Amino acid sequence: MRYRRMPIEAESPEQLGYGRIRCNLAESSVTDASLADVVIAADLGGLVLQYGDHLGLPELREAIAADAPGVVADDVMVTPGAVAALFLLHTSLLEPGDHIVVARPNYATNVETPRAIGASVSFLELSHDEGWAVDPDRIAALMTPRTKLVSLTTPHNPTGSTLDLPTLQAVIDLVERRGARLLVDETYREMTFDGPLPVAASLSPSVVSVSSLSKTYGLPGIRIGWAVTRDVEFGARLLAAKEQVLISGSLVDETIALAALRRRAVWLPSILGRIDAAFATTARWMDGHEHLEWVAPRGGVVGFPRIRASSRVDVDAFYNVLFEEHGTIVGPGHWFEQPREHFRLGYGWPGPDELRDGLAAIDAALAATAGTAR
Numbered sequence: 137m138r139y140r141r142m143p144i145e146a147e148s149p150e151q152l153g154y155g156r157i158r159c160n161l162a163e164s165s166v167t168d169a170s171l172a173d174v175v176i177a178a179d180l181g182g183l184v185l186q187y188g189d190h191l192g193l194p195e196l197r198e199a200i201a202a203d204a205p206g207v208v209a210d211d212v213m214v215t216p217g218a219v220a221a222l223f224l225l226h227t228s229l230l231e232p233g234d235h236i237v238v239a240r241p242n243y244a245t246n247v248e249t250p251r252a253i254g255a256s257v258s259f260l261e262l263s264h265d266e267g268w269a270v271d272p273d274r275i276a277a278l279m280t281p282r283t284k285l286v287s288l289t290t291p292h293n294p295t296g297s298t299l300d301l302p303t304l305q306a307v308i309d310l311v312e313r314r315g316a317r318l319l320v321d322e323t324y325r326e327m328t329f330d331g332p333l334p335v336a337a338s339l340s341p342s343v344v345s346v347s348s349l350s351k352t353y354g355l356p357g358i359r360i361g362w363a364v365t366r367d368v369e370f371g372a373r374l375l376a377a378k379e380q381v382l383i384s385g386s387l388v389d390e391t392i393a394l395a396a397l398r399r400r401a402v403w404l405p406s407i408l409g410r411i412d413a414a415f416a417t418t419a420r421w422m423d424g425h426e427h428l429e430w431v432a433p434r435g436g437v438v439g440f441p442r443i444r445a446s447s448r449v450d451v452d453a454f455y456n457v458l459f460e461e462h463g464t465i466v467g468p469g470h471w472f473e474q475p476r477e478h479f480r481l482g483y484g485w486p487g488p489d490e491l492r493d494g495l496a497a498i499d500a501a502l503a504a505t506a507g508t509a510r
């Protein structure tokens with residue numbers, strides 16, 4: 137494995153230091169919850185700190201499976217965050233030279249782990265000008281007889297675009313015909329504006345779904361994610377990989393996660409209401425913006441605006457002014473191997489005041505740097 141630190145992690149808000157940031161518009165989750173938000177229902181004091189079930193707490197896996205008709209608890213493997221599920225999936229499936237088709241831009245790990253393995257990576261290049269749309273015919277054209285995996289994310293990070301069901305089904309049909317697998321990173325699934333797609337793994341044993349509690353519930357501090365596959369043999373390989381790294385997950389984290397999911401019916405509507413309000417604020421601000429354009433997101437809590445070429449903004453100066461003079465950060469395009477004219481705008485993490493101040497800071501930094509590009 138050839139590990140390389142990813143800019144999105146090395147330059148992340150937590151590494152920069154939360155205390156140095158006034159307006160944090162770089163996050164991809166809703167506002168972080170506190171332990172008190174979930175712990176009321178969790179009997180932590182009585183918890184025996186033994187090794188847990190290697191797949192994860194059975195009741196937690198049942199709660200996850202309940203969201204996916206046709207999926208049973210044993211099809212679910214709990215992992216320390218979706219990121220670990222992605223790592224275990226890629227390392228279980230890919231060997232050096234194996235071929236993968238992966239959408240770009242993407243969450244960095246979905247690109248970097250196949251690279252670190254030494255896989256041969258073909259990019260399905262998504263573009264602003266095409267509305268970040270996924271075209272199954274383009275995927276088909278990129279696939280080779282060595283293609284083991286096609287990798288998509290919906291709702292998409294960093295653009296907030298979503299797949300529709302016919303497109304997802306077309307890609308599933310494609311991988312089934314070609315004897316490959318499909319990874320659908322569904323980490324933002326519950327935050328889809330028009331209502332979520334089915335858990336993709338419920339549609340075919342050739343699909344692995346990955347998700348987590350980090351983004352929708354603002355719980356990245358308990359490291360709880362999961363992989364779902366109805367392919368029993370592949371599920372056993374994933375478990376073998378997990379056991380080599382972890383044996384089992386943290387029972388403390390899993391117990392808190394179960395308490396959170398048991399609150400889902402009351403908690404999720406209020407989270408979605410806050411996302412709606414934050415999106416409305418952001419969409420109003422973007423509407424007819426002098427210096428910015430975007431493809432309006434359809435899910436998640438991020439968008440990927442682009443600084444208009446006609447504004448001739450010196451982008452390095454823009455990010456510099458934004459942070460140094462306004463204490464505000466966004467996710468610059470290079471985090472996603474994209475031009476720095478794009479940036480990821482996380483509108484769901486800051487509260488209403490911080491969001492409003494952060495958007496005003498972006499306006500001020502754009503005004504100060506427009507017309508300065510050489």
Ligand SMILES: Cc1ncc(COP(=O)(O)O)c(C=O)c1O
Pocket residue numbers: 164216217218219220243289293321323324347348349350351356360361
């Ligand atoms: C698409 C996507 N997948 C996975 C992750 C990893 O999240 P976690 O490991 O906290 O569940 C992220 C985090 O940004 C993400 O955006």
